[in-house]
Amino acid sequence: MDEDRRPGDVDRGENRAEGRGRDRVTTGEPLLDRMLDGGYPRERSILLVGGPGTGKSTLAMQFLQAGLDAGESCLYVSTEQSGAELRDSFESFAFDLEDPNLTISTLHASLGKDALELTTLDDEWLPGEAFGLAFRPDAIAGQLERFAPCDRIVFDSASALDGVVADADRDRRAQRTLLDLVRLFTDEFGATTLFTAEGEREGKTDGSDYRSSPLRFTTHGVVQLYRDTVAEDYHRYLNIVKMRGTDHDPRPVELEFCDDGVRLGPERRSQPPELKRHRHLPLGVDGLDELIGGGPVVGTGVLLQHDGRADIGPLVGAFATTALDEDRSALIGPAVDLGPDRFASLLAGHGYDLWRLMEDERLFVLDAVGAWDDSLATVYDAGNDIATAKRRIEEIDSHVAGGDRWSLFDVDSFLHQFGPDGVRELRYFQESTLLDDGDILAHIHNVAGTREGMEAFHVGAAGQVLRTWLTDAGLQYLTLAKSPCGFVGSTSLVEYMTDPPYVRVASPPQDRETAADLATE
Template identity: 40%
Template sequence: MTDETAASLGDEVLDRMLRGGLPRGQATLVRGGPGTGKSTLSMQFLDAGVQADERCLYVTTEQTLDDVADSFAAFPFALDDDRLDVLSLHATPGVTLEDPEGDDDAMTLQRLDDDAAVGGTMSFGEYTRELTPATLREEFQRYEDYDRVVVDSANGIAGFTDTHTYRRVLLDVIATLTDRGDATLVFTAEEGGDDSVGDLLQYAVHGVVSLTRDRIREDNHRFVEIAKLRGVDHDTRRLELHIDAERGARAVPGRRSQPPAVKTHGHRPIGIDGFDRLVGGGVVAGAGVLFEHDGTANVSTFLGSFLDAALARGDRLAVVPTIHLRPHGLETILSGFGHDVGALLADGRLHVVDLIGTWDADRDGVHAPSSGEGVREAFGAIRPDDAGDDDTALTSIVNADAYVNALSAEEARELRYYEESQLVRPTDTLVHVHNPGTAADEVTAFLENTAEQVIETWLSDTGLQYVHLRKSPCGFVGTTSLVEYLETEPYVAVQGPPSDRENPMAAESYPDEYPSGG
């Protein structure tokens, strides 16, 4: 979205999560428990409007004007600017203008208006009217000329009628301010309780920003998440929300991965656009990649894409077969991409290091070691030390579970160190395939620790497959994407991460010794 269609929240990262800011002319709910930052974030939204020369209104339903002034005194908000009006609007029991002798328990609408600045003259301090749907609608019609309006909070005017009528009134308020007045409207609401105001509002508004507090190792942390934003490909990840007097409310981290200048690797795209974007342009090169699965998710098609992309680059292939890459399986996968396994083996472009005994050891390019030392000898034959000017990159797909089950955990660790220290060059690709459910926890922890990039895929209880980037020096770390299978190449599609690039991608430059791309 552009400045014409989005209203900034006053924080670069939050605006990026929202694709520019809150949608103009629409209503957004900011909901959360006590102390999560609802009021601060809302006032910051108005302050950003003031800086953009927009007319802004802050309506508090729970504080006096002096309370508002005290609450925000420490922040760099322009509270005394003529473009910001502050109103205290309370729904409280009391005597009404319409019936001065009436019941003291009648709900009344009381307005305290500073007419321009916080702490000014309360020129409407005696104004009370019976609080009804009609008077509340009439009150909000007064605000339709503002560019930005905050109602903090919707809970403060919720107790005057039944749930159905209150929801109808909220819809009328939204229509009055956004349709008739074209204002960008923010409601705040507390979490919790049956039929809570937040629950009522979340279905009526265009967007929902959720604020929470969680304990991280005994320390309290605030979090922000864009729970809903109609028609916008927004960032769905949860970030921390930091609040301080100097900068107000800001989402962190702005970047979850290292900048290219400090990286020691490149990356290799595999031809699945959503996947390549998710992991930052492709799997890392020159270091280990761990591809974890749950034993039920389809892995073969991803492996086929890894191998097809490597062949397109001119790489030599080494495969330590998984159960998915037995002879018939590998032949079927590669033939789907237009490759002939027999020809690749005969030409020396494909090598199989078979630890599970499913390949004919007499075939060209097939190695059948029975020990860790035999595996090292096989890789030594695939890429001999005396290869001279042969700088062909090597892509290896390794069944890490075969290392552990056919050999031992200790030999598997030694082979992993060998790969990293002696086998892998900066232009190589090394992918370990592992099912954590088949190995001891310490084995999985070791594989994850030694990998530069950890990618997970699994099948949910509903039968949907997902892929998640758990660890990586580049890409959208922490993002989960849906997997869909196709009738044509590359036979699989992965839901793209948020379209606004915030992490290293293939287009960003890398040190010359660690080239990237296809």
Template identity: 50%
Template sequence: MSGDSSVSSGSQVLDGMLGGGYPTNRSTLLTGGPGSGKSTLSMQFLQAGLDAGEDCLFISTEQTIGELRQSFADFEFDLHHENLSITSIHAGAGRTIEGGEDDLTLQTLTEDEDGEILSQGFNPPFTGEYIRQYLERFAPVDRVVLDSVSGLSVITDSPQRFRRSVLDLIRFFSDEFQATSLFTAERTGDNEATNALRFTTHGVVELTQRNVEDDPHHFLRIAKMRGVDYDRREMEVEFGSAGLRIAPKRRSQPPELKDHRHRPIGIGGLDALAGGGLVRGTGVLLEHDGRANLTALFSVLLKHGLETDDRVVLVPTIELRENRTAQLLDGQGYDIENVLETGRLAVVDLVGTWNDDRPNVFTPEHDHETVMNLLARLYDDVEGTIYSLVNADAMVHTLGPADARRVRYFEESELLDPDSALCHVLNPNTVEDRIAAFYRDSAEQTLDTWVGDAGLQYIALRKSPCGFVGTTSLVEYVEEPPYVRVQHPPQTRENPYAEANPYAAGDDRME
């Protein structure tokens, strides 16, 4: 038996999602509708064991051995492997020693059996005890598949007794066989077999089907895996000759194609989510819903710009009015008088909340030419790098959508150098859909933060050349610097900059 903490599922992507594979000597439920790939993924798991020299057992409760071989005929699975045992068990009318002619009995079939277990034409009752007693002949094995547990539901009419029977079978495979086991079941809301296994198995993997733009697609997600920091994102599933191909292997471009720089801003979870920090030399968009608290994040962004760049250009939101910005900077150890006086901070106030008598505070006329000329001068005054934090809402509302677009193009095409940073902040609910779409389209990296119905704040990476695209992390506020904490992505996921991506190892063939 394996001494490792996990065994391969037969898919490199699924292994990566699970942090190595299915937990050793534990049970996992594969649930899904007809044709979703449950049996295929189960046999893929056994084939991985056979390839590793392990002993494997496939138990079917719904197909004969001939039907099983026919269903796998289009795949590369080695159903004649010397280390693979296949048996079929099901309930059927027959004679028991204790009862009459029409009792529900255990019917079995293997390669060299005719289905009769007891002599004199008798079969044992279809109970969990006799099923386990029959299966003992196959021990020991390293991997077991039971496809499907729905075929065992006739053991009893009592949901509680059925759950106990399933739990006994799980313990039988784990304790007596010392095996890693997969159970399959139909995914329906009132299916007793599925509901029983959801509570009793160590993990649950869901396979689903739905249309995308009227085309049918298959999906996989891990719904539960005790003790594992697993990848919760949904993946696509394709059928190939080697089994199920799970994709994508990565959601951001590989390191060989990256043409950008990035720097950590000092919030560990956010830097990890973004693949090492916010990108440089291109646009970043921070979207919010108007309910999310941004002040602590703004303070970290301002501190980051003052620490790493020669000048911070701030086009403030209403939230970043003068006295509030002074308070935020003070909390990060900066004096607003000093950073304005020295030109480390320059403010382009379009909303009228700053005193323009202060040095390096500007309140330009609301036309795009004036704003672009002012921005160009602020960039030209500094020989080093610039960090720009821009309130896109203010640009749109004061200049109009068309001129706001002109300024946005100008910032990136004429002002931004490869080492400088440009971050726009936008509440898409306050602007037209097409202007919100424009800002998303023009940004290379997009983060979205919002407050859910339960009052919890989250942040998600929607678009990026690096990082964990599609991942959502909790945002919370703490009493010590940097005053905001972002939940780290699960550590089982790929390092976006690693040359060896655990999701992409091997081939996952689709021939």
């Protein structure tokens, strides 16, 4: 660190990362780079907000260290810590605070006085010069301008400017100062800047409860750090609240401190390609196949949960017709609202005739709700006891002329008929009878008002779990809750269309781990 050498006196480094939107600079943390489609947008201002001890300053210094490693010029402006305090804070990390391309300055104002103290720390971490300037935006900007230009800036913390002047104009002055600093660092310094700010919203990730005033609106992006409890232990988390022009990953990740600063995890939420031995049935639904890793998993149980309000018909139709396109034999145990007319309509939209499929013994029905005509050769009454239902499944399976199978059962229909114990027994029987390596066994479950233990049982029995629900605003969403592949934990909007397959799902951000996996499978 050299207090006499301006950061702009060195050549700019080439530490660039290319994102789809604009030039990127690395954050210093590999997973955060990936979540941001390559890193922070170059020459933009980003807000890091969180409570005390969540890792804001450390993550910010890690960002500067990445720039130093690439030969870039960096400026650290502290409004809350002295030189000695900064040294103590970063002593346990592998940060090079003596790098000649790093300038550290402290910006202080005494509470209740209209005064500004700006010092650059020397090699002995002793105060340098002080300036008796009025606390005005132009004064602050004027003292920082001497460090321009530079590649990276950390302003730690913006919250300190809220309390430096005790008068009626405090908030207005602080806001004006912050806005001027955003423009100064972006336009005159040409820097990528991180502002830190205090703001605690325990366990929340929407970024709505922090005191950073205009910064949450004027900065290019907001990254929130917070604490939450897991099994009565505190854990630190990070999530990206917004990042303009960036296909970012909004899912929270856990943060832990390490020698290099902070490490985020998990790097993956599904199995790596080396451990994957399963196949998929691509449904041809925009976004859905991407979200779930290539399509429903073949050779394991697939569970679609819903809230009783979301329309799952088009999803079922796409699932059924894709299986039929592959010449799979189909066995359905439908809900009462998926009777013959409704199911025939769903299939007709994809060019299939339900009655012809049944006549050709390509589709069989195990009816537990009495909605189907059991005089038809391919419709079987599930009966009044579990033994009868199991026997009917065996009879249907004996008529299947070889090849791979596709089975779909509505959990609630059989739950009302046979109770929880019967449904558990039937689920195990279905897996042993109807599920070989090339088969698909799917269940639909309305989790609203479900009986105790049923949801956990079916989630545990399935290898892949999707959940869909309808909000009060009429928006339907779908999330991948469990899977050996795909964007586990991601939530996407469900939309309906007038042409086949009549449904689409918003695509997940493409720089998560599964996007690369799909390219290699």
